[in-house]
Amino acid sequence: MNYYACPICRSPCRTISPEGFQKVDCPRCGTYKIGHTPLALLEAQDIPKEIRWNISSYIHSLKEYTLKAETIEDLKEVHPPRVSERAESLLHHLTRQYPVPGTKIKIHPGNMIYIFEVLSKQEEPEYIESLKVPLEIFYEYLPILSAGWITSLKELIFFLTEYLTSDLGYLEKRENNEYFISARGWDYVQNTQKANDSNSIFVAMSFSSDLEDFYLNLVEKGIKKAGYDPIRVDRTEHVNRIDDEIIALIKRSKMVVADFTEQKNGVYFEAGFGLGLGIPIIWMCRHDDLKRVHFDTRQYNTIELGSRRL
DSSP states (O other): OOOEOOTTTEEEEEEEEESSSSEEETTEEEEEEHHHHHHHHHSSOOHHHHHHHHHHHHHHHHHEEEEEEGGHHHHOOOOOHHHHHHHHHHHHHHHHSSSTTOEHHHHHHOHHHHEEEEHHHHTTGGGGGGGOSSSSHHHHHHHHHHHHTSSHHHHHHHIIIIIIITTTOOOOGGGEEEEOOEEEEEHHHHHHOOOOOOOEEEEEOOOOOHHHHHHHHHIIIIHHHTEEEEOHHHHGGOOOOOHHHHHHHTTTTTTEEEOTTTTOOHHHHHOOOOHHHHHEEEEEGGGGGGSSSOOOOOSSSSEEOOOOOO
């Protein structure tokens, strides 16, 4: 068997293109691109496996990431989200990996113990040659670990058996370590996913008066011309807490238009929340503010805007 070690998480993986930008198909990181310079930097650095796994889960959540040399130090500072967010991410992943209701999710204890033994040896230079199971086993189980930011067998048991099954009832456990997504779990996932039939587009941007003409003459007008309803929380009547209202509006939206001009933290939160729900994001920023955009969003195609004076 031809195994390769993922440059980021060191898991067994497949490489797709050997020249220029190397495209890596990793069961834990997902599919991403990496150039020669960042590849050399990763190989030269002694990065602890726990940090590599955090980077892996982060990149897995972004889809089709391009790793650049200048982002490596920032990526090393990535930390796992809250337990509730990890559980939600894991549940959403399970519905994608097992999309037919009633499908059993088989977590074979022997395979999991072996995989965690392998993961514990990733820092050994020759570990990749000692693997004894088909590569497909890693592609079945490692995406589950990545989705939940899981780093140990104890954590996996906690999320599957205790949190998602006993506490929330989103999974059902039956004999022989078989799990099923419950009706309650399917309802929760479907209620938090994007509303495909929605006609609303949520607009996340600074509410500065300097950008008012830009919103009215370009964003709002463009959305309406396309046949959709622009939704901005400061222009919506409600009696809820503002953060609850934002979350509810995003969940009901077909997509999110995110303008990062003036670098408002709320815009990053709203874009990230929509991204986590699988809602398409349109990324925008004024050209003279583009360099200040946080590294998390640099891999996305961002529309570079000129002067706001229209």
